[in-house]
Amino acid sequence: MSIVDNEKEIIEDFDLFSDWEDKYEYIISLGRELPLISDQYKTEEHLVRGCQSRVWLHAEKQGANIVFTADSDAIITKGIIALLVKVLSNQPAIEVAKTDLDFINKIGLKEHLSPNRSNGLVSMIQKMKTYAAAYSAK
Amino acid sequence: MKNNVTDIRKDFPILSTQVNGKPLVYFDNGASAQKPQAVIDSISKYYSTMHANIHRGVHTLSQNATQAYEDAREAVKKYINAQHSEEIIITRGTTESINLVAHSFVKKGDEVIISGMEHHSNIVPWQLAEVNLKVVKVKDNGELDLEDFKSKLSKNTKLVAITHVSNTLGTINPVEEIIALAHALGVKVLLDGAQAVPHMKVDVQKLDCDFYAFSAHKMYGPTGIGILYGKRDLLNAMPPYQGGGDMIKHVTFEKTTYNDLPHKFEAGTPAISEGIALGAAVEYLNKIDWDWAAKHEEELLAYATEEIKKIEGVKVIGEAKHKAGVLSFVVEGAHHYDIGTLLDQMGIAIRTGHHCTEPLMHRFDISGTARASFAFYNTKDEVKIFIDALKRSLKMLR
Ligand SMILES: Cc1ncc(COP(=O)(O)O)c(C=O)c1O
Numbered sequence: 001m002s003i004v005d006n007e008k009e010i011i012e013d014f015d016l017f018s019d020w021e022d023k024y025e026y027i028i029s030l031g032r033e034l035p036l037i038s039d040q041y042k043t044e045e046h047l048v049r050g051c052q053s054r055v056w057l058h059a060e061k062q063g064a065n066i067v068f069t070a071d072s073d074a075i076i077t078k079g080i081i082a083l084l085v086k087v088l089s090n091q092p093a094i095e096v097a098k099t100d101l102d103f104i105n106k107i108g109l110k111e112h113l114s115p116n117r118s119n120g121l122v123s124m125i126q127k128m129k130t131y132a133a134a135y136s137a138k
Numbered sequence: 139m140k141n142n143v144t145d146i147r148k149d150f151p152i153l154s155t156q157v158n159g160k161p162l163v164y165f166d167n168g169a170s171a172q173k174p175q176a177v178i179d180s181i182s183k184y185y186s187t188m189h190a191n192i193h194r195g196v197h198t199l200s201q202n203a204t205q206a207y208e209d210a211r212e213a214v215k216k217y218i219n220a221q222h223s224e225e226i227i228i229t230r231g232t233t234e235s236i237n238l239v240a241h242s243f244v245k246k247g248d249e250v251i252i253s254g255m256e257h258h259s260n261i262v263p264w265q266l267a268e269v270n271l272k273v274v275k276v277k278d279n280g281e282l283d284l285e286d287f288k289s290k291l292s293k294n295t296k297l298v299a300i301t302h303v304s305n306t307l308g309t310i311n312p313v314e315e316i317i318a319l320a321h322a323l324g325v326k327v328l329l330d331g332a333q334a335v336p337h338m339k340v341d342v343q344k345l346d347c348d349f350y351a352f353s354a355h356k357m358y359g360p361t362g363i364g365i366l367y368g369k370r371d372l373l374n375a376m377p378p379y380q381g382g383g384d385m386i387k388h389v390t391f392e393k394t395t396y397n398d399l400p401h402k403f404e405a406g407t408p409a410i411s412e413g414i415a416l417g418a419a420v421e422y423l424n425k426i427d428w429d430w431a432a433k434h435e436e437e438l439l440a441y442a443t444e445e446i447k448k449i450e451g452v453k454v455i456g457e458a459k460h461k462a463g464v465l466s467f468v469v470e471g472a473h474h475y476d477i478g479t480l481l482d483q484m485g486i487a488i489r490t491g492h493h494c495t496e497p498l499m500h501r502f503d504i505s506g507t508a509r510a511s512f513a514f515y516n517t518k519d520e521v522k523i524f525i526d527a528l529k530r531s532l533k534m535l536r
Contacts, residue, residue: 020483
């Protein structure tokens, strides 16, 4: 599935939720399920700083694709990371570098990407793209 | 005198709005308080009927605007009981007030005592001034360690700069005692009053502090404006902070002479509408029955503290004997960011994070807290809503 297909699927999932509680319960459950980053990468070097919650991100090249693993100390942040990983991981690096991630707006989680939240997500997405751009240039 | 919360709430239009489809419960007053209609009207009236630059024009508008701005200074002077109106320096806020003192009162290498519970704006200006900083310890219950203070204070100390009320812990520091100890050795004292002024009437002469810094936006006034109170002799002896218009008497390329207080420290066109609206905020606060307000806020805090402690895994950070308006807490198994996010969905605004007091977070070995902070317009019903919403959030998170 392409990035766009992944995004579509998530938008369809979120369309089913009638209230905020269902939506956040789902995000929290995604956070719980997110395969954790392996301990060796949960280091200062992989830390994306946000002043509210912390995010760890690791990127790896597999052929033309880029694979992300990530973690956070806050479960909602982690759930949103799970969505980003679902959409972007195992995709061609060149596509990841170009994507605009509009689905976050469409599922009503835009506020989590405002710099004001300082939850590390904005910097994480920037890092994902930087890695992708670097890998596709190689 | 205003002493009825139902009536007082009607003065603050934002309090009857909805957030995320729920009635707003605003418990982020420590970050910034909401504004009464009188303050909002003052800004609108100023721009509709009065605006001109101040201290410059001979025309009527300018004179009226100047008068209104200076009336506001006078209102602040009376409100905090300063002796002279030129002791009221109008700044951008607490942060600029402290930076001014750090720039003009101390020099590199001077010894300055602060505490472990200071806001970054009472830490970083001193670091920029390259003073020799000594930090008073904070006890486990969130009170200042006075013995540690005494052991650090000496005749070599140039200034003690300490918060009156902690924005993170709510601790009301024993500032009278601190000032008496410092003055006995000839040491000057600056109080960061950002979190005190919203909760109590402050009398700078009674306190006998040398400097007192606070922000209008936390005391129900506009953003972008605040006050540095300083004793006249000290301010007179200090060099200007910034150069520009208004702060000079005469300028030549050879020699410039500075204006008198308070203008010496007020370079450039100020925030005029905000200054005048600060005057309106003070006028509003003059109508508040402060004995009632103190008791009301105390009851809110006591009730919220009691209820929150009943929730399993909740730990209150800051349990000083004397507290004002702040309930900081951490919860086992739930991150403060997640708690804040879910409460927001239910229309409740709290603050989460380190509250610009990172060293204090390290002191308690936590990454942040969730903080509910109250104002006199909050109600027990809102506390109930908050506690129920917190329980609901924790059910989802744990
Ligand atoms: C104790 C304390 N000091 C200083 C400040 C800084 O105030 P301002 O940002 O209005 O300059 C704050 C506000 O967050 C505060 O709570």
